[in-house]
Amino acid sequence: QGQLVESGGGLVQPGGSLRLSCAASGFTLDDYAIGWYRQAPGKEREGLSCISSSDDSTYYEDSIKGRFTVSRDNAKNTVYLQMNSLKPEDAAVYYCAAERYYTCVDYMLLALDYWGQGTQVTVSS
Numbered sequence: 001q002g003q004l005v006e007s008g009g010g011l012v013q014p015g016g017s018l019r020l021s022c023a024a025s026g027f028t029l030d031d032y033a034i035g036w037y038r039q040a041p042g043k044e045r046e047g048l049s050c051i052s053s054s055d056d057s058t059y060y061e062d063s064i065k066g067r068f069t070v071s072r073d074n075a076k077n078t079v080y081l082q083m084n085s086l087k088p089e090d091a092a093v094y095y096c097a098a099e100r101y102y103t104c105v106d107y108m109l110l111a112l113d114y115w116g117q118g119t120q121v122t123v124s125s
Contacts, residue, residue: 002026002114004096009119012086020081020119022096027114029072033102034079035109036070038092038121045095050104051079059107064090086123093118 008020022034033053039045049060049070058070069082079096098114 004098004114004116006094006096006116006119009094009121011122011124013125014086014088014123016086016123017082017084018086018121020083020094020096020121022079022081022116024077024098024114027098029077029079029098030074032098032100032113033104033109034070034072035097035099035104035107035112036068036081037095037097038090039095039118040089040092043092047108048094049081050107050109052103053099053101054103057104059104061107083121086121088123091121091123093120 003025005023012018035050036048037045051058051070067085072079095118096116097112099109099111100113
């Protein structure tokens with residue numbers, strides 16, 4: 001039984017940075033496209049980024065382009081979301097999800113084979 005575990009969330013001041021991790025166990029993350037999502041209180045879950053399983057191509061939602069970067073470290077079976085220039089509106093619970101053998105065509109996965117438990121990001125002075 002595979003699972004994804006997010007970590008790295010916390011409290012940061014506006015303009016600060018955080019790096020979220022999405023670690024996989026029970027399966028090889030390299031075979032999977034990884035999507036990052038977030039959900040703020042009272043709002044719908046929104047897709048943020050996708051990194052492909054085939055060629056590590058990446059896509060980002062417009063509001064995070066130029067500020068967030070997704071990458072993977074296959075040796076650690078982990079995908080990262082580097083978040084810079086954080087804004088109060090970035091505060092949310094952040095989730096990662098995995099879809100096997102998927103090449104991203106935009107910042108959303110088509111199917112969710114695995115889904116993490118989330119990590120809280122708070123942006124406040």
